[in-house]
Structure formats: structure tokens, C-alpha cells
Amino acid sequence: MTDSSNTAALRDRTLVVSGASRGIGLAIAVAAARQGANVVLLAKTAEPHPKLAGTIYTAAEEIEAAGGKAVPVIGDVRKEEDVQRVVDTAVEHFGGVDICVNNASAISTDPTETLSAKKFDLMMDINVRGTFLLTKACVPHLRKSANPHVLTIAPPLNMSPYWLGVHPSYTLSKYGMTLLSLGWAEEFRATEDSAGIGFSCLWPETYIATAAVTSLAAGTELAASSRSPEIMGDAAVAILSRPAADVTAGCFIDAEVLTDAGVSDLSRYGGGDTPIPDLFLDAAEPKQ
Structure with missing residues (x-):
């Protein structure tokens, strides 16, 4: 997406992005890099995965090829020391943090009776704890930014019994991310003494062709009806280019x-004529 009024809105601004070695996290990083942003990536993938494309190093190369500056940091968003290290790296290399992107996420839609405690803990630790740790570490530096944002990849709260009941544990973990964002928006709202920090969530209208989709049993077919991660990257840049108070x-x-x-044609992002609606949106709820 190109918006001539905002083509330099992110130039020289510094993003810290979790889970940025591939998928949506990488798409957001690359979209910001096209405007000349600095990106510090936090991800665990240092070596090529047998089933997943890309590493934190290839992601950094893509970001720099797009026109930005990148520093990869190998680490786990669940570990406080790793999170602090990625923030310290951003400050050391670029002088601060302007934008925090909470993208790292784990998913398991197993029914409660078959969901393992290990998978439950993983979702809570990455989705909720990871979002908390990264945001907390960034806040002192965000306070110094002229237009600070925290963008969390989480859905709007939908209290439909269907979404509450279909996979309660995963729903809890993603809504937990959303609730943190909404709570922080109030906690860090602008006052007479503080400029405030903008907290917002972004969620795809449709399935996105990431590893979470392609690794499923019908992954090839599902991917054909999924949009590319670039739609999330372009949407994220559109949000982050606006004044924090507005979003x-x-x-x-x-x-x-x-x-x-002003984008009237979304076909560039793929997915065909009827892309699959994503989770937590009413359009995806099956008809009774």
C-alpha cells in the first residue's frame, strides 16, 4: 500500500517486534522498513527449521532489503532477561523505542478434555505473559518517544457463546492480550503531565497464509483461501503512522x-473471491 501523505511517517523510528522471523511479524517489519524504519527483531529461530521457511537472520536481510535497518536478537518472549535484552539492544543501536509490536503467539484449538497442560501453559506464557513482558520493558522508552505506539495482534472482544465455547483456552489467551491492550490504553492515557502512549489491537478479517494455516491437514487448500501476511503489514503501518491518541x-x-x-481493491493480497473469515469474527460463526 502506498499513501503519499504518510510515506515517511515511520522513517528513523524504531520498532521492537516479537515473533518476527516469519509470517505476520515479518510482514509488519518489512512494511515499516519500506518507510525507512529501524527494526529490532526478537525470535527463537536461529537455525533453519525443517518445515518452516526463514530464520531471524533471513528476516533481518529482508527488512534491510526493503529499506530499513535491522538488528536480530535471538530470544524467547517468555523469558524476562531475553525481552530486556531486545529492548536494551534497540536503545543501544537506535537510541530508544518508538513502537512495540506484540506479535508472538501460540495456538491450540484442542477441546478442553484433550488439551494438554503443556499446550495450555504455552499459550498463556507466550500470548499473555510475553505481551506483558515486552510491553513493560518498552514503556520507559516509549514515554520518551514523540509518537509512541504499542500494537498487539489480538482480536476484538466477542462474547458470543460460540467463540467462548469452541476453544475456551485459546480464546482466553487471545482475549487476554486484548484486555491488556485496552487496560494499558487507559493506564497510559495522555494527561496534563504525560503525552500518553497509544495502545491498539489489529486482527485479520480472514485467514492469513502463515505456518499456522499451512501446517494444518488441509493447509494447501486453506492457504489458497487465505490472504497474504502483507495485508497485516500494510494495515499495521497505516495505524502506526497515525497519532497515537487517535488510535x-x-x-x-x-x-x-x-x-x-483509501484502498479499494484487496485482491492484491490473495485469498480468492471468498477468503475464509478469521476466528472471533461473527462472519465465521457457523449458521445454526
Whole structure:
């Protein structure tokens, strides 16, 4: 997406992005890099995975090829010392942090009776704890930024019994991310003494062709009806280019963000004529 009024909105601004070695996290990093942003990546993938493309190093190469500056940091968003290290790296290399992107996430939609405690803990630790740790570590530096944002890849709260019941543990972990964002939006809202920090969530309207989709049994077919991660990257940049006060406490849907920004044709992102609606959106709820 190209918006001539905002082509330099992120130039020389510094993003810290979790889970940025591939998928949505990488797409957001690359989209920001096209505007000249600095990106510090936190991810665990240092060596090539037998089933997943890309490492934290190839991701850094893509970011720099797109026009940004990148520093890869190998680490686990669940570990406080790793999270602090990625923030310290951003400050050391670029002088601060302007944007925090909470992208790292784990998913398991197993029914409660078959969901292992290990998978439950993994979702809570990455999705909720990881979001908390990274945001907390960034806040002191975000306070010094002229336009600080925290963007969390989490859905709007939908209290439909269907979404509450279909996979309660995964729903809890993702809504936990959303609730943290909404709570922080109020906690760090602008006052007479503080400029405030903008907290917002972004969620895809449709399935996105990431490893979470392609690794499923019908992954090839599902991917054909999924949009590319680039739609999330472009939507994220559109949000992050705006004044933080204008978007704080917002829970945005990627397609709506781009439509509002003047993008009338979303076919460039793939997915065919009827892409699959994503989780937590009413359009995805099966008819009774």
C-alpha cells in the first residue's frame, strides 16, 4: 500500500517486534522498513527449521532489503532477561523505542478434555505473559518517544457463546492480550503531565497464509483461501503512522483499516473471491 501523505511517517523510528522471523511479524517489519524504519527483531529461530521457511537472520536481510535497518536478537518472549535484552539492544543501536509490536503467539484449538497442560501453559506464557513482558520493558522508552505506539495482534472482544465455547483456552489467551491492550490504553492515557502512549489491537478479517494455516491437514487448500501476511503489514503501518491518541483503545480489522485509508481493491493480497473469515469474527460463526 502506498499513501503519499504518510510515506515517511515511520522513517528513523524504531520498532521492537516479537515473533518476527516469519509470517505476520515479518510482514509488519518489512512494511515499516519500506518507510525507512529501524527494526529490532526478537525470535527463537536461529537455525533453519525443517518445515518452516526463514530464520531471524533471513528476516533481518529482508527488512534491510526493503529499506530499513535491522538488528536480530535471538530470544524467547517468555523469558524476562531475553525481552530486556531486545529492548536494551534497540536503545543501544537506535537510541530508544518508538513502537512495540506484540506479535508472538501460540495456538491450540484442542477441546478442553484433550488439551494438554503443556499446550495450555504455552499459550498463556507466550500470548499473555510475553505481551506483558515486552510491553513493560518498552514503556520507559516509549514515554520518551514523540509518537509512541504499542500494537498487539489480538482480536476484538466477542462474547458470543460460540467463540467462548469452541476453544475456551485459546480464546482466553487471545482475549487476554486484548484486555491488556485496552487496560494499558487507559493506564497510559495522555494527561496534563504525560503525552500518553497509544495502545491498539489489529486482527485479520480472514485467514492469513502463515505456518499456522499451512501446517494444518488441509493447509494447501486453506492457504489458497487465505490472504497474504502483507495485508497485516500494510494495515499495521497505516495505524502506526497515525497519532497515537487517535488510535489508542482501538481494536482494528486489517481490511477495514485499509479501506478507510483509501484502498479499494484487496485482491492484491490473495485469498480468492471468498477468503475464509478469521476466528472471533461473527462472519465465521457457523449458521445454526
